[in-house]
Amino acid sequence: MTSTLMTQDDAAAAILAYAFSGAIGPVDGKGVNYALLNTISTAFTWSISLEDFDADPMPIDRYLVKIDRRTKEISPPKPITLSEAELKEVILAATKRHTSSSSRFTDGSLSTSYRVNVQNHPEEYVVQLRHHGKVASMDFLMALISRTIDPGILPVPTVYPIPGEMERQEMTGMGKQVTQLIPGEMADSVYYSQLSHEQRLAFVKRAALAFQACWEQIRLPHPPLIGELLGDESNGLVIGPDRHYSLGGPFTTVRAYLRAWIRYSLSTLIKQQGIDEFKNRYLARIENFIDRYEYDIPAVVEDIPIVAIHEDMGLHNIILGSSTEIRAIIDWEFIASAPYAAQDQIIETLFRKPAPNQFGPELDRANELRAAFWDTIPEWKRRNESEATKTFLDWFKFGLFMKPEPLLDDLTEEEKQAYWQENIRIVEEMLDRYGATRS
The missing domain is CATH 3.10.450 (Nuclear Transport Factor 2; Chain: A,)
Structure with a gap:
């Protein structure tokens, strides 16, 4: 058997x-x-x-x-570590310099990191053992951005490719990346606690220009498919299947992408633990809705621009210099060719307090921050107010919010009521709009 x-x-x-x-x-x-x-x-x-x-x-x-x-x-x-001998070998191969000292460094969510000093040279390096990103492609894309986009708007650390690393990563499943160490503060460590409202206003304007630079200045292959954006010296930029959420693809239409996104979200909702109350109330209705209406996504969503996006360009991946100067945007593990509004949740973190349920209360004078962001890039503000974007966000947010986070143990009754409020609002509005059968 x-x-x-x-x-x-x-x-x-x-x-x-x-x-x-x-x-x-x-x-x-x-x-x-x-x-x-x-x-x-x-x-x-x-x-x-x-x-x-x-x-x-x-x-x-x-x-x-x-x-x-x-x-x-x-x-x-x-x-998952690199030995001192391995670090020396990596630095020598990438920079032709000899290591004088090394130490563990603050990690990314999918990497193990080291800070390295070299002999007779002031520059410092970060060596990352990456568990997910395709290092050769990351190096190519970061170097492309450095060559073609104003570093005052979209700064990225200098990369030092390691010869033969693409083949080694294919064999081992993990890749090593060497980049210049950029000194500064991670934006998420100061944005909420130390910046004044005026400083936040200045920062969100700079952030808006960085998003715009990705959307406008990284030239996608034509026609622009939806999927992971990869690159190398031989083939230039290519678009492959989505790897961030394992959606499949690449997709030729926005509607096909949204259907895959919503099906993925339903799968994660079914698997999510600790939300039985929410599932009992909504799961059957959501399944019924998706089965009946996933092919009724309005055609107007095809008018939304498909652009290059850093899928994790949040405050935790932005290094600040003095006050609100953006010194570097890091961790380019997932770069996609996708509808620009798929970054709505990341952009919204600029206007909301951090929260375990990924949807915190708005910051004081959040509307001024939101207006400052979009007014800095008026062409995109007009797109953001279009029927295409609003319709896209209806369906995209339905997928995003259909799976709530489990309730925390120490919440007050009032906090419990607010914790799933946005999930319930978006799900209810979508189901009611299409008349989905109540269970």
Whole structure:
């Protein structure tokens, strides 16, 4: 009798249980960050870590684990690190300089990072062991941006490609990237707590110009498909299947992209734990709605511009210099060719307080901040007010908000009522607009 192979969802559940068992360290007050690195017929390979999401950013211990799809056995965890000898080899290959010292550095969500000094040279480097981004493509795109876009508007760190790294990453599943160290403060560490309203106004205007530069100055292949934007010296820019959310593609129409996005969102809603009250109330109605109306997305959405976007261009990936000067935008792991309004949630974080449910209350005088952003790029303000964008956002936000985050244990009754308020509002409006049957 043939045994049933473990599915990716089953493997993810097993990996979470493994991490929360204490196998990689004490779990009190921490969450698990995990990512699928590789799939073969017999095994899944994951990176896992325990993270205190409320603590200050600090180096994180990440581990590589494999789970056998037949036996369901999990291999002993292996630290995802670079040795001192490996760091020296990487720096020499990329910069032709010799390392004098190195130390762990604040990590990204999908990378292990090191700060490196070299002999007889003032420049410092960051070496990142990346679990997700295709390093050769990242290097190509970042170098392209540096050559073609004003660094005063869209600054990126200088990259130092490592010869042969694309082939090594294909073999190992992890790639090494070397970039210039940019000194400064991460914007999310000061934007909410230290900047005045006037400083925030100045910052959002600069941020608007950075978004505009991506949208207008990174030239996409024609016709512009929707998917991951990749590049290399031989082929230039190409568009492949979406890898950020595993939507598939590349998509030839906005409607096809939205249908894939909504189906993905439904799948994540079904899998989400700790929201039984929300599921009991809405899941059947949402499934019924999608089955009946996913092919009724209005054709006007095809008029929305398809542009290049950094899919994670939030405050946590912006380095500030003095006050509101943008010194660098980092972590270009996921670059897409997509409708510009797919960045609505990221842009909205400039006008809202951070919150565990990803939709915090508006900052004081948020309307002034929002107006400053869009007034800085008036052509895009007009597009943002168009029927095409408004219709696109109806469907995109329906996908975004149909899966709420689990309620936190320490919420007051008033906070509980507000926690899912936006999820309920958007879902209810969409279902009622189309007359979806109530359960």
